[in-house]
Amino acid sequence: xxxxxxxxxxxxxxxxxxxxxxxxxxxxxxxxxxxxxxxxxxxxxxxxxxxxxxxxxxxxxxxxxxxxxxxxxxxxxxxxxxxxxxxxxxxxxxxxxxxxxxxxxxxxxxxxxxxxxxxxxxxxxxxxxxxxxxxxxxxxxxxxxxxxxxxxxxxxxxxxxxxxxxxxxxxxxxxxxxxxxxxxxxxxxxxxxxxxxxxxxxxxxxxxxxxxxxxxxxxxxxxxxxxxxxxxxxxxxxxxxxxxxxxxxxxxxxxxxxxxxxxxxxxxxxxxxxxxxxxxxxxxxxxxxxxxxxxxxxxxxxxxxxxxxxxxxxxxxxxxxxxxxxxxxxxxxxxxxxxxxxxxxxxxxxxxxxxxxxxxxxxxxxxxxxxxxxxxxxxxxxxxxxxxxxxxxxxxxxxxxxxxxxxxxxxxxxxxxxxxxxxxxxxxx
Numbered sequence: 497x498x499x500x501x502x503x504x505x506x507x508x509x510x511x512x513x514x515x516x517x518x519x520x521x522x523x524x525x526x527x528x529x530x531x532x533x534x535x536x537x538x539x540x541x542x543x544x545x546x547x548x549x550x551x552x553x554x555x556x557x558x559x560x561x562x563x564x565x566x567x568x569x570x571x572x573x574x575x576x577x578x579x580x581x582x583x584x585x586x587x588x589x590x591x592x593x594x595x596x597x598x599x600x601x602x603x604x605x606x607x608x609x610x611x612x613x614x615x616x617x618x619x620x621x622x623x624x625x626x627x628x629x630x631x632x633x634x635x636x637x638x639x640x641x642x643x644x645x646x647x648x649x650x651x652x653x654x655x656x657x658x659x660x661x662x663x664x665x666x667x668x669x670x671x672x673x674x675x676x677x678x679x680x681x682x683x684x685x686x687x688x689x690x691x692x693x694x695x696x697x698x699x700x701x702x703x704x705x706x707x708x709x710x711x712x713x714x715x716x717x718x719x720x721x722x723x724x725x726x727x728x729x730x731x732x733x734x735x736x737x738x739x740x741x742x743x744x745x746x747x748x749x750x751x752x753x754x755x756x757x758x759x760x761x762x763x764x765x766x767x768x769x770x771x772x773x774x775x776x777x778x779x780x781x782x783x784x785x786x787x788x789x790x791x792x793x794x795x796x797x798x799x800x801x802x803x804x805x806x807x808x809x810x811x812x813x814x815x816x817x818x819x820x821x822x823x824x825x826x827x828x829x830x831x832x833x834x835x836x837x838x839x840x841x842x843x844x845x846x847x848x849x850x851x852x853x854x855x856x857x858x859x860x861x862x863x864x865x866x867x868x869x870x871x872x873x874x875x876x877x878x879x880x881x882x883x884x885x886x887x888x889x890x891x892x893x894x895x896x897x898x899x900x901x902x903x904x905x906x907x908x909x910x911x912x913x914x915x916x917x918x919x920x921x922x923x924x925x
Contacts, residue, residue, distance in 0.1 A: 513557040519602075520549050520584065549584055556580075575618050578610040579625050586629035594634050600650070603630065607657050615669065616662030623658040627651035726760040779902055784823045786858055786923075787812040787851050793830050794849060797838055805844040812851040819858060819925055822903045826923075829896035829907065833862050833919045836892055840866030840917070853925065860921040869911040877909060 556577050563570045585602035592599060603626045611619030630651055790812065801808060837847055845865040852859055869877060878897045896919075897907045904924055911917040 513553055516553050516581070517550060520546060520553075545587065552580065571614060571618070575610070575614060575621065578606055578614075578618075578622050581606045582622065582626045582629050585626075586633040589630065590633040600630075603654060604657060607654055608661055611658050611661035612665045614662075615666045616659065619658035619662035619665075620655070623654035626654050729760045730757055779822045779825070781820045781822055781903075783818040784821050784826070785816070785818050786821075786826075786860070787814050787816060789823055789827055790830055790849060790851055790860065793827055793834060796831075797834055800838055801847065804838065804842050806838060806841050807844075807846045809846065809848045810850070811848070813853065816851065816853060816858070819923065821923065825899040825903050826921075829899040829921065830860065830862070832892035832896040833921075837862060837864035837866065837917065837919075840864060845916075856925050858921075858923040858925060860923070861918060862920075863916060863918040865916040868913040868915055869909075869917055870913055874909065874911055878907075 560570075560573060560577075563573055582603065585599055585606065588599040588602075589597040607619060607622050607626060610622040614622075631647060634647060791810075794808070794810070798808075834847075834849075841847070841864055847865075848861070848863040850859075850861040878894050893909075900907045900921055900923075906922045908920050908922075909917065910920075
């Protein structure tokens with residue numbers, strides 16, 4: 497209801513009270529000034545009336561605070577206060593010259609506010625009541641034909657003001673009601689959306705838990721598969737070696753078996769290290785020179801690159817400022833990528849390693865000219881122990897991706913069969 501919007505809060509009621517008291521105070525001062533035309537009234541009488549008006553207005557303010565919101569009586573009470581305003585206006589007009597009184601404009605103020613606050617019908621009631629009180633205030637001065645015409649001329653504008661202002665107020669009320677309905681609908685939709693999001697979030701958590709369980713099971717199965725072969729090989733080699741030691745007839749053959757044991761043991765050690773890296777979630781940040789760290793890793797592979805006849809090319813920005821990063825995880829990723837690239841070029845090739853800053857990011861590029869990675873294997877290259885189809889691989893590259901993502905970076909790969917592979921590490925500065 498309009499009454500709720502405009503006069504339901506205490507501050508608004510207080511403001512209306514202050515405006516009325518200021519207006520009445522001004523009117524009294526105007527009326528008691530020497531030289532004004534005062535009829536049937538003396539100054540003492542006017543002061544008593546003034547005190548009565550203040551008392552009534554104060555009671556209006558107090559009573560309005562106890563009227564429940566959303567009730568018709570609130571609107572009716574508000575209308576009653578405007579009708580009392582018109583009685584006060586008529587009283588001052590009666591005492592200050594009738595139709596020529598400067599207080600005549602008070603009717604327009606009251607009717608306009610009533611129309612805006614209450615709407616068309618209450619505004620018409622206010623206008624008619626104002627016309628009646630104005631007519632009564634003019635009775636003392638005579639109501640001849642000329643005065644009657646002038647009276648009509650004076651009260652017709654009351655109706656003219658009430659209609660358009662009331663209609664505009666009703667239209668505003670309708671729009672406000674629609675806006676409130678839309679807001680309520682929007683709030684309900686938002687509540688439904690929040691409920692849906694909570695449901696989706698719970699489902700995502702459940703799916704993630706299932707994926708974790710699935711990943712753990714797959715990882716356990718693959719680790720068991722990967723460990724079984726080296727263990728069986730080592731066991732077999734050990735049995736054969738035990739028999740050969742008893743005979744001691746061929747030391748060269750014994751050396752071959754010990755080499756097998758060393759190779760398989762190295763595989764187990766590498767697999768164990770990779771699994772430990774994947775399970776390590778600790779991040780220790782410190783300022784690190786990326787080119788120097790990458791060079792240290794490259795130096796560890798130079799002997800193998802020489803044996804495989806791999807040509808190395810580097811392009812590193814040695815003036816790059818240090819960045820805060822977990823050096824161990826970065827070195828693990830670079831080491832695994834370099835090892836993958838070098839093992840794919842056992843028959844020779846070219847290896848390029850570049851380090852530079854691009855768009856406020858550090859980019860580490862590692863490119864080889866090996867055989868390349870088929871498309872069906874490329875899409876699974878970051879999955880542990882699987883590259884494509886039934887081909888089983890290790891977890892070096894998945895470990896590299898995991899390590900880079902742990903320090904806030906990203907790892908991408910591009911490859912073409914017969915041309916080579918490029919890994920790109922992107923790290924925020």
